[in-house]
Amino acid sequence: MSSMLKLNPADATRYDAVSLGEVLLRIDPGDVPTAKAKTARIWQGGGETNVTMGLSYTFGLRAAVVTALVDDGIGRNIENQLREAGIDTSQIIWFNNSGKGKYSTDAKGTLHNGINFTWAGKGVLPSVTEYYRAHTPIREIGPGDVDWDQLFGAAGTRWFSTGGIYTLLSPKTADLALEGMRKAGEHGVGRSFDLNYRSKVEPDKERARQINRSIVPHVDFLVGNHDDFSDALGYETKAIAKDASFEEWLDVYTEMLRQVAGDYGNVKYIGTQLRVAHSADRIDWGAVLFDVAADRIHQAALRENIEIADRTGGGDSFAAGVIAALLNGVGASDAVQWGAAHGILVQETPGDTTMVTQSDVEKEVSRALKGGGVSALR
Numbered sequence: 001m002s003s004m005l006k007l008n009p010a011d012a013t014r015y016d017a018v019s020l021g022e023v024l025l026r027i028d029p030g031d032v033p034t035a036k037a038k039t040a041r042i043w044q045g046g047g048e049t050n051v052t053m054g055l056s057y058t059f060g061l062r063a064a065v066v067t068a069l070v071d072d073g074i075g076r077n078i079e080n081q082l083r084e085a086g087i088d089t090s091q092i093i094w095f096n097n098s099g100k101g102k103y104s105t106d107a108k109g110t111l112h113n114g115i116n117f118t119w120a121g122k123g124v125l126p127s128v129t130e131y132y133r134a135h136t137p138i139r140e141i142g143p144g145d146v147d148w149d150q151l152f153g154a155a156g157t158r159w160f161s162t163g164g165i166y167t168l169l170s171p172k173t174a175d176l177a178l179e180g181m182r183k184a185g186e187h188g189v190g191r192s193f194d195l196n197y198r199s200k201v202e203p204d205k206e207r208a209r210q211i212n213r214s215i216v217p218h219v220d221f222l223v224g225n226h227d228d229f230s231d232a233l234g235y236e237t238k239a240i241a242k243d244a245s246f247e248e249w250l251d252v253y254t255e256m257l258r259q260v261a262g263d264y265g266n267v268k269y270i271g272t273q274l275r276v277a278h279s280a281d282r283i284d285w286g287a288v289l290f291d292v293a294a295d296r297i298h299q300a301a302l303r304e305n306i307e308i309a310d311r312t313g314g315g316d317s318f319a320a321g322v323i324a325a326l327l328n329g330v331g332a333s334d335a336v337q338w339g340a341a342h343g344i345l346v347q348e349t350p351g352d353t354t355m356v357t358q359s360d361v362e363k364e365v366s367r368a369l370k371g372g373g374v375s376a377l378r
Helices: 049-058 073-084 148-155 171-186 205-218 224-234 246-263 313-326 332-347 358-369
Strands: 015-020 024-028 042-046 065-067 069-072 094-095 115-119 128-132 157-163 190-194 221-223 269-279 280-292 296-299 303-308
Touching: 015 049, 015 171, 015 205, 015 313, 024 073, 042 049, 042 069, 042 073, 049 065, 049 157, 049 313, 049 358, 069 073, 069 224, 073 128, 094 190, 148 157, 157 171, 157 313, 171 190, 171 221, 190 205, 190 269, 190 296, 190 313, 205 224, 205 246, 221 313, 224 246, 246 296, 269 313, 269 332, 280 313, 296 332, 303 332
Parallel strands: 015 065, 015 157, 024 115, 069 094, 157 190, 190 221, 221 269
Antiparallel strands: 024 042, 115 128, 269 280, 280 296, 280 303
């Protein structure tokens, strides 16, 4: 028996996927640490919207984001980057700078678009991200601000995703995420949630756990690594040696997944990526997907000692690959391969979001399963 989801048909819907989350403008100093940088590149990204980027750009699915931005040059830069990836930006809530109306602020930055400075790191120097997100407009959007019945019902949507970074930004964001999950369930929309715990967003783990425990009962596909399940939900796994084999880790992790599935009978799939960092730019990369109904763990090809350019967004892109597969009717054994391949490929390019095609993903799945090398394309 498989946990294959019954999803709304593509020909009866406007969107294949909609995500709810915060989007930040990323300032990337390249190969120079932020403290010494004189120049930088500009990207955009967010733990939730990175998923939608992959679904739209890489997998060619019809996607939209629900977020809020201040209507200024930074906000429009973010919007333009989303549009370049094929994402529908009509669901963005814009805050004007006139101080008039419900969605407004002043021109002094009392509310401002979020920014982060992220240096990718090098060798033994780790990646470092510094956030400026304390007064972003998305924190002010709450229940009643999004017409879910129109978005999920009248317009029609097949999949809805959000995550644990967004839910911890403010009480309103937690409440809106829960409202969205419930409404998605009413309209037969597939739902995913990435636990994605960040101590810089919410250092109080117990608050994070309380919020996540209210949302997970409405989730079909749950994403989280070993630490996320502990930090964000309170599950503990047996201690194993640091030099334990992958098989030993997988046995312990699987035992914990079965406990999660037993506590939350609604969850159909649980997935995670496994990243072991040898340095800032060299990792081992694997992934697993637990099909709950079949009580079966599907494991992606393990990639060892892989050089990367930028680790940011790898987990989000793993989720995007799995969701894309499920939306295309692909089974769990192949879905985890799509997720792992997309996740590693996104880490091979700079920035938070995808720069590869579905063809690239399929070729990487084939290469990894065969254990082959990489040839130049001429």
